[in-house]
Amino acid sequence: MEKTPANIEIIEKYCKGCHICVEFCPTKVLEMKGFVASVKNLEACIKCMQCELRCPDFAIKVS
Amino acid sequence: MAFDYDKYIRPGKLPHIWCPGCGHGIVMKGLIRAIDTLGLQKDNTAIVSGIGCASRLPGYMDFCTLHTAHGRAAAFATGVKMAKPEMNVILVGGDGDGTAIGGNHFIHACRRNIDMTYIIMNNNIYGMTGGQFSPCTPTGAKASTTVYGNPDPAFDVAKLAIGAGATFVARGTAYHATQIDKLIAEAIQHKGFSVVEILDDCPTTYGRRNKFKSVIEMMNRLKDIAVPVKAAEKMTAEQLEGKILTGVLYKEERPNYTDEYAKVIERAKK
Numbered sequence: 288m289e290k291t292p293a294n295i296e297i298i299e300k301y302c303k304g305c306h307i308c309v310e311f312c313p314t315k316v317l318e319m320k321g322f323v324a325s326v327k328n329l330e331a332c333i334k335c336m337q338c339e340l341r342c343p344d345f346a347i348k349v350s
Numbered sequence: 351m352a353f354d355y356d357k358y359i360r361p362g363k364l365p366h367i368w369c370p371g372c373g374h375g376i377v378m379k380g381l382i383r384a385i386d387t388l389g390l391q392k393d394n395t396a397i398v399s400g401i402g403c404a405s406r407l408p409g410y411m412d413f414c415t416l417h418t419a420h421g422r423a424a425a426f427a428t429g430v431k432m433a434k435p436e437m438n439v440i441l442v443g444g445d446g447d448g449t450a451i452g453g454n455h456f457i458h459a460c461r462r463n464i465d466m467t468y469i470i471m472n473n474n475i476y477g478m479t480g481g482q483f484s485p486c487t488p489t490g491a492k493a494s495t496t497v498y499g500n501p502d503p504a505f506d507v508a509k510l511a512i513g514a515g516a517t518f519v520a521r522g523t524a525y526h527a528t529q530i531d532k533l534i535a536e537a538i539q540h541k542g543f544s545v546v547e548i549l550d551d552c553p554t555t556y557g558r559r560n561k562f563k564s565v566i567e568m569m570n571r572l573k574d575i576a577v578p579v580k581a582a583e584k585m586t587a588e589q590l591e592g593k594i595l596t597g598v599l600y601k602e603e604r605p606n607y608t609d610e611y612a613k614v615i616e617r618a619k620k
């Protein structure tokens with residue numbers, strides 16, 4: 288994995304609040320804030336891309 | 351790096367209509383990554399569907415697209431392929447559309463081995479039309495038309511495709527997102543009729559009726575039942591009870607319909 292810190296963009300107007308990204312993130316980076324997903328612990332992100340791959344709504348971009 | 355899906359999606363079309371947690375969006379992303387890997391051109395690629403939630407997919411894709419009648423994706427797609435054999439033709443749809451309403455078109459496209467790829471999103475139900483049971487609803491499961499439990503056995507879509515003559519058959523799940531694009535890319539590259547069944551989730555009309563508490567429970571079920579074909583070789587029949595094989599399940603080389611039809615044209619000209 289790259290050492291540079293991750294940048295996680297959540298497009299709130301696309302997020303439908305399904306929880307998939309929060310549940311399956313291996314390092315528990317994300318949480319639900321009200322209706323939409325949000326970043327709680329960016330430092331823990333290992334850029335595995337699982338959240339971006341599984342988001343059914345094109346609402347998460349990890350770079 | 352984040353994958354740039356936007357360049358393949360019609361501007362202004364997102365957010366899509368699918369319910370929260372519906373796997374169709376995950377499959378669409380897999381299809382986009384497969385198209386990107388293979389470098390398919392927008393004006394040389396047709397994406398064709400019938401009717402249903404899954405069949406809304408082509409509307410989002412910035413390619414040549416056809417949204418047709420219920421169950422008729424294979425019929426229209428065959429027309430496209432015969433008129434323009436050089437085009438990449440990809441069919442998408444659900445289990446109700448593909449194996450019931452369009453079951454006949456499906457088996458004959460398999461038999462003809464026409465060089466197209468069919469992605470069937472199998473979520474075990476008719477989603478859009480109100481949760482009626484489909485030929486892929488498991489025995490005992492509840493649908494709006496089987497409120498006391500479904501008495502029918504379900505189709506195995508992959509076996510059906512193999513039996514009908516498809517020459518490439520693969521299966522993945524909406525949970526195993528990284529595998530979806532690889533299976534679809536291999537299917538598109540295969541010369542002949544290829545079928546990719548993606549086990550999918552419909553939380554709205556299937557999950558709620560069948561005691562899944564959440565989308566996450568449905569995803570975990572997909573995670574638990576899937577066994578890669580290679581791993582299955584080392585497992586006993588007991589261990590495989592209730593599991594479903596994933597990966598490339600079948601592959602053979604056989605003359606395909608467009609090539610054979612071109613020969614008919616040559617013979618007729620003599």
Ligand code: SF4
Nearest residue numbers: 312332333335336338
């Ligand atoms: S990239 Fe991986 S580690 Fe980072 S937030 Fe997404 S799922 Fe979690």
Ligand code: SF4
Nearest residue numbers: 368369372403477552
């Ligand atoms: S009804 Fe089911 S299949 Fe249709 S969009 Fe909603 S979750 Fe998806």
